[in-house]
Amino acid sequence: MPDHIVTGFDDDLGRLRGHVRDMGLRVRCQYNDAMSCVFSWDEDLYEKVLRSDDEVDRSEERVVDFSTQILMLRQPVSVDLREVISALRIACDLERMGDCAEHMVRRVKELPSGVLEDGGILGDMRDSIYRSMLHAGEQLEGTMSSYERRDAEEAIRAWMLDDKLDEAYALSVKGILSSMKNLPEHVKVLSSMLMLVKDVERVGDHATNIAESVHYMVTGRRLKDALPSWAGKD
Amino acid sequence: MEGLSRIKVECRGVSAFYGETQALNEVNLSIYDHEVMALIGPSGCGKSTFLRSLNRMNDLVSGCRIEGEISLDGEDIYGRGMDVTRLRTRVGMVFQKPNPFSKSVFENVAYGPRIHGMASNRSELEGIVETSLRRASLWEEVKDRMKQPGSSLSGGQQQRLCIARAIALNPEVILMDEPCSALDPIATARIEELIAELRGSYSLVVVTHSIQQAARISDRVAFFHLGKLVEDGLTGDIYNDPKDDRTLGYITGRFG
Structure with missing residues (x-):
């Protein structure tokens, strides 16, 4: 697409994209650190995840402030307006993902050590919980990559990864609920783990929101209206 | 969109020439009852020529020739039997x-109805003037200044006086050629509010250079470029996702 006649407008949109990319990188790092913490507890990494949350919050403020300034001063329309609206929505979802990562490590901190290891009370579910976290992470990577490339097709592919996450999430929940029945004395630990996998599932939900924002930004249309016929629309 | 049921003005294959120069090229566009249609496009794109062809203002320009068909309620306005006045x-x-x-506020509005014999006595004429000024949202500001010259009003009031003058003849369609370009933001807002009110009674076609104004006031937008109608559609659709790259370039400020 050709540049704007007013070059400052292109500079502003470029800076806005930079702020969103930067925020995406921070949340990706934060999520990966949280995931490491879940499977291999590390006090320093835990502290880092908590600190990252403040940085993510500041990143969101930068995106919101800068978007507001562009809306006020440039009065964008069409593809430019969608770019700013999508930046605001994506920043909101990224911030919530950061919160989820923070909640995840806080919950793990409360757990006795070794619960996810072989022979631990959740050892059998280690694989499905790991796969849930992996798929949510892949979704986050995929949606932010589609944002950076402005690629609507890639956004659809990332959106569709949600099925894999849902599958692994359902398996994890089923296993945890079953353990609650069999091991009522560990119900507190199991409840924490249930909330943790719920946080992971929420990360996936926010990733699908981002995919939808990217699709709208690039095409002006809803992602769900562009899905192939064999894909679910719910 | 509500109200987009009946075509008021229909243009088919409308071309305009100034001598050898073609200013409009085969324009097809319909104006509906009770809608605000904004015509946008860069200078020289033909939007004002198109606007003026809708009430044969171009007849007054020597060397101007219109081809194609423009009908008002199904009647060809360039047909032989058409009374242009x-x-x-x-x-x-x-x-x-x-x-x-160069007349009083009252006479500015009363002139048209009087020469067209629309009032049988002074009291009827005064009624038309008051109603027209009220519809143009000017009555409260000028009711005690009816004998003062129209030119003594502010720019925005003068423009609303001109709108009242048009309304006094009980028109069906009102054409506006950049009606706010000489006005400050407050006077502009008053005219835009007035356009929204008038939409209930008339079809309005407004030429504007401000794409933000077109977005604020119009139900539909038509984008002209180099004498051609590039695309038209509901304002929200055109501003979100125009079909043509030339429209996108113009509304987003990327036009080369």
């Missing part, structure tokens, strides 16, 4: 620069 009462016009007559 009557046409211009049905299709009123407001210009870029307020142009009140």
